[in-house]
Amino acid sequence: xxxxxxxxxxxxxxxxxxxxxxxxxxxxxxxxxxxxxxxxxxxxxxxxxxxxxxxxxxxxxxxxxxxxxxxxxxxxxxxxxxxxxxxxxxxxxxxxxxxxxxxxxxxxxxxxxxxxxxxxxxxxxxxxxxxxxxxxxxxxxxxxxxxxxxxxxxxxxxxxxxxxxxxxxxxxxxxxxxxxxxxxxxxxxxxxxxxxxxxxxxxxxxxxxxxxxxxxxxxxxxxxxxxxxxxxxxxxxxxxxxxxxxxxxxxxxxxxxxxxxxxxxxxxxxxxxxxxxxxx
Amino acid sequence: xxxxxxxxxxxxxxxxxxxxxxxxxxxxxxxxxxxxxxxxxxxxxxxxxxxxxxxxxxxxxxxxxxxxxxxxxxxxxxxxxxxxxxxxxxxxxxxxxxxxxxxxxxxxxxxxxxxxxxxxxxxxxxxxxxxxxxxxxxxxxxxxxxxxxxxxxxxxxxxxxxxxxxxxxxxxxxxxxxxxxxxxxxxxxxxxxxxxxxxxxxxxxxxxxxxxxxxxxxxxxxxxxxxxxxxxxxxxxxxxxxxxxxxxxxxxxxxx
Numbered sequence: 001x002x003x004x005x006x007x008x009x010x011x012x013x014x015x016x017x018x019x020x021x022x023x024x025x026x027x028x029x030x031x032x033x034x035x036x037x038x039x040x041x042x043x044x045x046x047x048x049x050x051x052x053x054x055x056x057x058x059x060x061x062x063x064x065x066x067x068x069x070x071x072x073x074x075x076x077x078x079x080x081x082x083x084x085x086x087x088x089x090x091x092x093x094x095x096x097x098x099x100x101x102x103x104x105x106x107x108x109x110x111x112x113x114x115x116x117x118x119x120x121x122x123x124x125x126x127x128x129x130x131x132x133x134x135x136x137x138x139x140x141x142x143x144x145x146x147x148x149x150x151x152x153x154x155x156x157x158x159x160x161x162x163x164x165x166x167x168x169x170x171x172x173x174x175x176x177x178x179x180x181x182x183x184x185x186x187x188x189x190x191x192x193x194x195x196x197x198x199x200x201x202x203x204x205x206x207x208x209x210x211x212x213x214x215x216x217x218x219x220x221x222x223x224x225x226x227x228x229x230x231x232x233x234x235x236x237x238x239x240x241x242x243x244x245x246x247x248x249x250x251x252x253x254x255x256x257x258x259x260x261x262x263x264x265x266x267x268x269x270x271x272x273x274x275x276x277x278x279x280x
Numbered sequence: 281x282x283x284x285x286x287x288x289x290x291x292x293x294x295x296x297x298x299x300x301x302x303x304x305x306x307x308x309x310x311x312x313x314x315x316x317x318x319x320x321x322x323x324x325x326x327x328x329x330x331x332x333x334x335x336x337x338x339x340x341x342x343x344x345x346x347x348x349x350x351x352x353x354x355x356x357x358x359x360x361x362x363x364x365x366x367x368x369x370x371x372x373x374x375x376x377x378x379x380x381x382x383x384x385x386x387x388x389x390x391x392x393x394x395x396x397x398x399x400x401x402x403x404x405x406x407x408x409x410x411x412x413x414x415x416x417x418x419x420x421x422x423x424x425x426x427x428x429x430x431x432x433x434x435x436x437x438x439x440x441x442x443x444x445x446x447x448x449x450x451x452x453x454x455x456x457x458x459x460x461x462x463x464x465x466x467x468x469x470x471x472x473x474x475x476x477x478x479x480x481x482x483x484x485x486x487x488x489x490x491x492x493x494x495x496x497x498x499x500x501x502x503x504x505x506x507x508x509x510x511x512x513x514x515x516x517x518x519x520x521x522x523x524x525x526x527x528x529x530x531x532x533x534x535x536x
Binding site: 223224 | 359362366381384385387388391392393395397398400401402403405406423424532
């Protein structure tokens with residue numbers, strides 16, 4: 001353990017990141033620039049999320065890491081090991097037992113509580129980026145709340161596909177002020193952004209941190225006649241039969257056979273354990 | 281009558297070089313003012329200063345706002361100026377590529393200003409876009425096509441529709457017919473003239489083409505080296521030019 005400073009980053013860096021986090025919490029949805037550090041992993045693997053997690057961790061914390069809802073994928077396993085090694089904190093796969101959850105592209109199905117922090121890995125923090133290439137201009141648009149362009153994108157979706165076809169990274173309005181990218185979570189998870197837990201977003205390559213404090217108003221953008229629809233695959237989970245969880249489509253052979261299973265592995269395992277308990 | 285736009289001593293220099301100096305004029309509601317001059321005479325600089333795209337060094341641009349009456353545009357805050365830019369003002373660029381979003385459908389282009397001022401009903405936005413495409417003679421069936429699939433003349437008409445959809449009172453036009461062939465030019469001029477008259481628009485048209493101002497403008501300002509050297513009614517200036525430069529300009533027009 002003495003080989004590393006607690007949670008890898010040095011104390012000054014953690015202070016710098018905490019200052020950015022505090023500013024982000026004070027101005028919900030606002031992208032705070034921070035001096036992102038080189039991390040021992042490539043950009044795109046969650047360098048932003050890891051730095052935020054490192055700045056928030058205390059020795060008493062219990063960490064859970066998920067990637068697309070799963071605890072056992074490469075990304076999640078690597079990051080969990082990273083903090084086991086550098087911070088020696090307890091880790092868990094149980095959502096309810098974790099105090100800090102770092103996530104890539106999902107919000108856990110279980111309702112989070114006030115004692116938990118959810119840390120998102122964000123590849124592209126700027127929701128207006130593909131509409132307006134200039135950073136100077138997008139910052140001005142945020143400052144002046146000039147968000148007509150965001151609806152132009154949704155208009156284009158409806159004109160081309162007959163419905164709002166944006167299925168992930170669905171833009172939201174935070175506290176009636178900032179338009180924010182919720183990171184590439186499926187739009188099914190958007191309603192869960194209004195949560196009791198503190199939500200922090202870290203983008204390492206883009207050097208931005210932003211936050212949604214507990215119980216903040218988060219509204220998904222839509223049109224009056226095309227309201228927001230948090231859709232999901234119209235199936236129950238093939239393993240636990242849940243009707244209300246987000247599903248992954250898994251191709252099981254080369255004949256086109258497929259099954260739909262919960263993307264949140266912990267949620268699915270819990271339900272199956274409970275079902276077995278009832279049966280026994 | 282209150283002038284819609286009252287410009288006083290507007291000056292813009294680029295370092296030591298003069299963009300335009302001490303330009304003053306008044307534009308009354310429903311009036312079309314033409315600004316002519318050769319390349320480099322400062323007419324585009326003047327237009328950009330008026331429209332808020334460039335900060336002038338000196339002077340006032342007083343616009344008769346709907347809510348608060350005459351106000352100096354240059355001392356307004358940025359949000360106010362932007363709001364003006366997408367409600368009461370319109371800017372038609374010479375190159376439609378500068379004024380359109382090329383990767384967004386025609387309907388989205390027309391609807392953008394509506395959405396920017398708060399329209400949130402898809403059906404209504406689309407109905408208005410369809411209506412405006414019709415008014416600028418673009419077929420309804422092209423509403424979901426991107427402007428890149430349009431001809432130059434259609435792009436320019438689309439740009440006009442996109443600008444007029446919020447019912448502006450003042451339109452800035454920078455060489456609106458530049459780069460179009462003559463028959464397309466003629467139809468576009470016809471269209472602009474019709475829209476200006478029907479909507480009672482005021483407009484400032486910058487061009488080097490005297491035929492355009494002859495057709496569109498009520499009054500004319502001739503610029504040379506950043507100075508206004510002659511002003512007057514269009515027919516008066518073109519038929520009886522007083523300044524030597526204006527005489528040269530008028531006599532330089534090719535006759536077919």
